[in-house]
Amino acid sequence: MSKLFITDTILRDAHQSQAATRMRIEDMLPACEVLDSIGYWSLEVWGGATFDACLRFLNEDPWDRLRKLRKALPNTKLQMLFRGQNILGYKHYADDVVEQFCKKAIENGIDVIRIFDALNDIRNLESAIRFTKKYGGICEPAISYTVSPVHNEDYFVAMAKELVQMGADTICIKDMANLLLPYDAFQLVTRLKKEISVPIHLHTHNTTGTGDMVYLMAAQAGVDIVDTALSPFGNGTAQPATEPLVATLAGTERDTGLDLQKLSDAAAFFRPVKDRMLADGTVSVTALGVDTNTLLYQVPGGMLSNLISQLKEAGKSDRYYDVLAEVPRVRKDFGYPPLVTPTSQIVGTQAVLNIINGERYKVFTKESKALLRGEYGMLPGPVNEEVRKKAIGDETVITCRPADLLKPELESYREEIKDHIRQDEDVLSYALFPQVALKFFEAREAAERKAAEPAPAPKKEEAQDSGVRTLYVEDLGA
Numbered sequence: 001m002s003k004l005f006i007t008d009t010i011l012r013d014a015h016q017s018q019a020a021t022r023m024r025i026e027d028m029l030p031a032c033e034v035l036d037s038i039g040y041w042s043l044e045v046w047g048g049a050t051f052d053a054c055l056r057f058l059n060e061d062p063w064d065r066l067r068k069l070r071k072a073l074p075n076t077k078l079q080m081l082f083r084g085q086n087i088l089g090y091k092h093y094a095d096d097v098v099e100q101f102c103k104k105a106i107e108n109g110i111d112v113i114r115i116f117d118a119l120n121d122i123r124n125l126e127s128a129i130r131f132t133k134k135y136g137g138i139c140e141p142a143i144s145y146t147v148s149p150v151h152n153e154d155y156f157v158a159m160a161k162e163l164v165q166m167g168a169d170t171i172c173i174k175d176m177a178n179l180l181l182p183y184d185a186f187q188l189v190t191r192l193k194k195e196i197s198v199p200i201h202l203h204t205h206n207t208t209g210t211g212d213m214v215y216l217m218a219a220q221a222g223v224d225i226v227d228t229a230l231s232p233f234g235n236g237t238a239q240p241a242t243e244p245l246v247a248t249l250a251g252t253e254r255d256t257g258l259d260l261q262k263l264s265d266a267a268a269f270f271r272p273v274k275d276r277m278l279a280d281g282t283v284s285v286t287a288l289g290v291d292t293n294t295l296l297y298q299v300p301g302g303m304l305s306n307l308i309s310q311l312k313e314a315g316k317s318d319r320y321y322d323v324l325a326e327v328p329r330v331r332k333d334f335g336y337p338p339l340v341t342p343t344s345q346i347v348g349t350q351a352v353l354n355i356i357n358g359e360r361y362k363v364f365t366k367e368s369k370a371l372l373r374g375e376y377g378m379l380p381g382p383v384n385e386e387v388r389k390k391a392i393g394d395e396t397v398i399t400c401r402p403a404d405l406l407k408p409e410l411e412s413y414r415e416e417i418k419d420h421i422r423q424d425e426d427v428l429s430y431a432l433f434p435q436v437a438l439k440f441f442e443a444r445e446a447a448e449r450k451a452a453e454p455a456p457a458p459k460k461e462e463a464q465d466s467g468v469r470t471l472y473v474e475d476l477g478a
Contacts, residue, residue, distance in 0.1 A: 070109025
């Protein structure tokens with residue numbers, strides 16, 4: 001076996017998982033020179049929730065962030081997370097929007113696009129795979145790993161084979177809730193290495209405390225690449241820490257070849273960032289620990305924090321464990337969707353409503369109705385038809401690829417914000433997050449107007465008596 005390659009998530013998933021994606025570009029750039037010298041297979045720097053957070057909370061242009069990172073990391077592949085037909089939003093977009101986003105992401109500096117679908121509906125990955133390949137990106141479609149009566153090793157292997165046929169350059173096993181146990185990881189990776197020809201990239205978290213063991217067993221089975229996070233933001237709901245894995249494999253046939261001193265130097269840039277975020281409450285202490293309830297309820301870390309927030313707002317914090325118990329019941333009724341964005345939010349919110357209303361399915365969210373209607377794609381398992389009937393009545397369930405029902409959208413988005421466009425990428429920002437992006441554009445324009453205002457004339461200061469006297473002597477000559 002050859003060396004194990006590492007993707008570090010410190011600039012994306014790590015702080016998304018622990019600090020609600022609140023790390024700023026100013027926190028990242030000082031570390032980039034060291035990060036760029038380490039020799040990672042890639043750095044995950046963009047996508048996921050970073051795009052939304054930049055616009056909504058940080059007053060940053062996400063496209064500008066990407067360009068700055070590209071400039072600061074010239075020697076390292078940059079990677080992003082892409083939600084298939086959802087792109088980075090929470091609904092399906094027409095193919096012309098998907099194409100333009102892939103094109104612009106690659107133009108602005110992305111090398112590797114990891115593409116997943118919350119339902120593992122391959123039809124929702126087709127366009128993103130095709131356009132990533134078209135514009136020269138490295139295409140890494142992902143299998144969203146989960147556990148249910150309809151998800152097993154054969155299911156995941158069959159999906160991987162299909163993704164390879166569609167043009168995958170690598171395959172990612174995306175274990176978003178740390179449900180993949182060590183021996184299961186060994187078995188799955190072993191089979192994939194035998195049955196498909198492209199590299200296998202494994203992504204997990206350390207939510208349940210098994211992440212390090214998962215990676216060690218996967219390394220023994222021949223996995224090619226794993227995701228880790230530098231120690232200041234490693235472990236807990238984030239990825240296993242980079243440094244311990246590098247140290248563990250040093251001198252073995254899976255030696256990563258990475259320098260622990262350089263990793264330590266890079267980590268030093270992020271410790272004060274972490275300390276600041278802990279002090280101001282951005283990093284939750286809960287996100288740093290182990291929660292084995294995830295193995296029982298399959299609730300990823302980001303979903304847990306959302307449930308806690310919803311219950312607190314409703315004054316029902318005491319019903320937390322009731323909601324956790326309700327989540328797998330709702331998931332079963334909804335056809336066993338993997339719990340990852342956006343299905344984790346849909347199932348979680350419905351579970352909260354079921355509990356706080358004191359009656360199951362008294363109220364459905366519009367997203368629950370859309371999921372049961374087929375607007376997000378094909379559900380993996382059988383749906384509770386009584387629940388579906390209660391949600392959508394006699395409406396027809398969508399059985400085709402949902403995006404096939406969408407007309408081209410890009411030009412209409414462009415027309416809606418024609419007076420706000422400063423770059424082509426603005427149209428995509430608006431398409432994904434219209435209200436948030438519009439507020440960002442308006443704030444940007446206000447800043448531009450302020451910058452263009454002439455500087456006020458300096459106040460004329462009255463002459464002051466300095467106490468100095470000059471003596472003039474008339475030269476009368478001879």
